[in-house]
Amino acid sequence: MVIISDASEEDLEQIYEIEVESFDKPYPISLLKAYLYLSNIYIVAKEDSKILGYAIGIIQFKKRGHVVSIATRKESRKKGIGTLLLSTLEKTFINNNCTYSYLEVMITNREAIRFYRNMNYLVIYTKKNYYGRGRHAYIMMKSLINKSLE
Ligand SMILES: CC(C)(COP(=O)(O)OP(=O)(O)OC[C@H]1O[C@@H](n2cnc3c(N)ncnc32)[C@H](O)[C@@H]1OP(=O)(O)O)[C@@H](O)C(=O)NCCC(=O)NCCS
Numbered sequence: 001m002v003i004i005s006d007a008s009e010e011d012l013e014q015i016y017e018i019e020v021e022s023f024d025k026p027y028p029i030s031l032l033k034a035y036l037y038l039s040n041i042y043i044v045a046k047e048d049s050k051i052l053g054y055a056i057g058i059i060q061f062k063k064r065g066h067v068v069s070i071a072t073r074k075e076s077r078k079k080g081i082g083t084l085l086l087s088t089l090e091k092t093f094i095n096n097n098c099t100y101s102y103l104e105v106m107i108t109n110r111e112a113i114r115f116y117r118n119m120n121y122l123v124i125y126t127k128k129n130y131y132g133r134g135r136h137a138y139i140m141m142k143s144l145i146n147k148s149l150e
Helices: 009-022 029-038 081-095 110-118
Strands: 002-006 041-047 050-060 064-072 100-106 122-127 137-143
Touching: 002 081, 009 029, 009 041, 009 050, 009 064, 041 081, 050 081, 064 081, 081 100, 100 110, 110 137
Parallel strands: 064 100
Antiparallel strands: 002 041, 041 050, 050 064, 100 137, 122 137
């Protein structure tokens, strides 16, 4: 059974493995570690002791949730784990009175964009060169107003 729990230092090695297989410019492990102290929510999806995915969120200005990062193991994709992680971030945002959630995604990352669209995120605008020269990002946003807290 997959369970969601708060991330801890012992999880970092596996989180970093997922990071490396998921992004062509992965966050260094030092940054993934720093977020344990800098973020408001840092969660892992675990089955037994294996981490299948992770997500990091920050609450900004007491009113908006920023999805800093989310990734699942390649072999564990399309099983609902990303949805579980993102919904958990959103619930925390809602419980902290956030009115919306937002994120950046590379405009070429079709799989993630489809995933976010299915989760009711909309493209709001494009941030040119956000990930480096010629590597543009979409800013996607989802309203959290009137969402039930089931
Ligand atoms: C984006 C990402 C986090 C999604 O994670 P995931 O675990 O595959 O997410 P889910 O399984 O919840 O949903 C993915 C798709 O599988 C489908 N799915 C979910 N459960 C399923 C099941 N049991 N059987 C078949 N399909 C299923 C979902 O409907 C969804 O469909 P979509 O592709 O049309 O959106 C993952 O692809 C990833 O880690 N990508 C690399 C890192 C990345 O790009 N992160 C985002 C950076 S901005």
